[in-house]
Amino acid sequence: MVRSLDGLVFAPVADQAPGQVGTRTRFTYHEQDGTVWAEYAGGDVVRGHLVGTRAGDRLDFRYVQLRTDGSTACGHCVSTAVALPDGRVRLAETWQWESRSGSGTSVVEQVADCAAAH
Numbered sequence: 507m508v509r510s511l512d513g514l515v516f517a518p519v520a521d522q523a524p525g526q527v528g529t530r531t532r533f534t535y536h537e538q539d540g541t542v543w544a545e546y547a548g549g550d551v552v553r554g555h556l557v558g559t560r561a562g563d564r565l566d567f568r569y570v571q572l573r574t575d576g577s578t579a580c581g582h583c584v585s586t587a588v589a590l591p592d593g594r595v596r597l598a599e600t601w602q603w604e605s606r607s608g609s610g611t612s613v614v615e616q617v618a619d620c621a622a623a624h
Contacts, residue, residue, distance in 0.1 A: 507562050507563055508563050508587035508588065508589050508595055509589075509595070510537050511535040511536075511537045511542060511560075511587070511595065512535065512536055512537040512538065513534075513535070513536070514534075514535050514595060514616050515532055515533065515534050515535075515616065515617045516532070516533040516535065516544075516595075516597060516614040516615060516616055516617065517529060517531065517532055517533070517614060517615065517617050518531060518612060518613070518614050519613045519614070519615055520612070520613070521549075522610070522612060526550065526551075527546065527548075527549065527550075527551055527554075527571075527612075528548075528549040528550065529549070530548040530549035531546055531547065531548040531549045531551055531554075532546060532547065532548050532617070533545075533546040533556075533614060534546070537560060540559055540560055540561065541557075541558075541559060541560070542556075542557070542558055542559065542560045542565055542567060543555070543556060543557040543558075543567075544556045546571070550573050550574050550575075551571050551572070551573060551574075552571075552572045552573060552574055553571065553572045554569060554570065554571035554572070555569065555570055555571075556568065556569040556570075556583070558583075560587075563586055563587040563588070564584065564585070564586060564587075565583075565584065565585040565586075565587065565597070566582075566583075566584050567582075567583055567585075568580065568581070568582055568583075568604075569581055569582075569583060569601075578605070579603060579605045579606065580603070580604050580605045581601055581602055581603040581604045581605065582601065582602050582604055583599050583600065583601040583602075584599070584600050584601075585597040585598060585599045585600075586598045590615070590616075592618075594615060594616035594618065595615070595616045596613060596614070596615045596616070597613070597614045597615075598611070598613055599611060599612045599613065599614065
């Protein structure tokens with residue numbers, strides 16, 4: 507099982523569509539007793555939050571965000587945590603909007619300077 511995500515900072519490896527998270531978005535994760543949550547911001551996202559659970563290397567959470575255009579959006583995501591050869595963590599995500607139509611996949615990776623601290 508991949509180590510705790512508590513205190514780790516993640517960034518998407520590629521930009522998504524406008525109004526969604528992108529390479530300038532940063533996620534700060536917290537984890538305690540099978541519960542995960544994070545705050546995120548950057549790019550088209552003014553503020554976002556996610557909350558859910560972790561069982562082994564599987565995360566299951568809901569997210570909600572406020573965009574720079576003043577709109578809000580929410581959805582559901584299931585992620586798989588993977589340890590990278592350099593010691594960082596990758597989350598492979600499958601997500602679906604609940605506030606509108608649309609779904610997809612994305613990848614976020616631990617920011618390199620955060621890897622040295624853990």
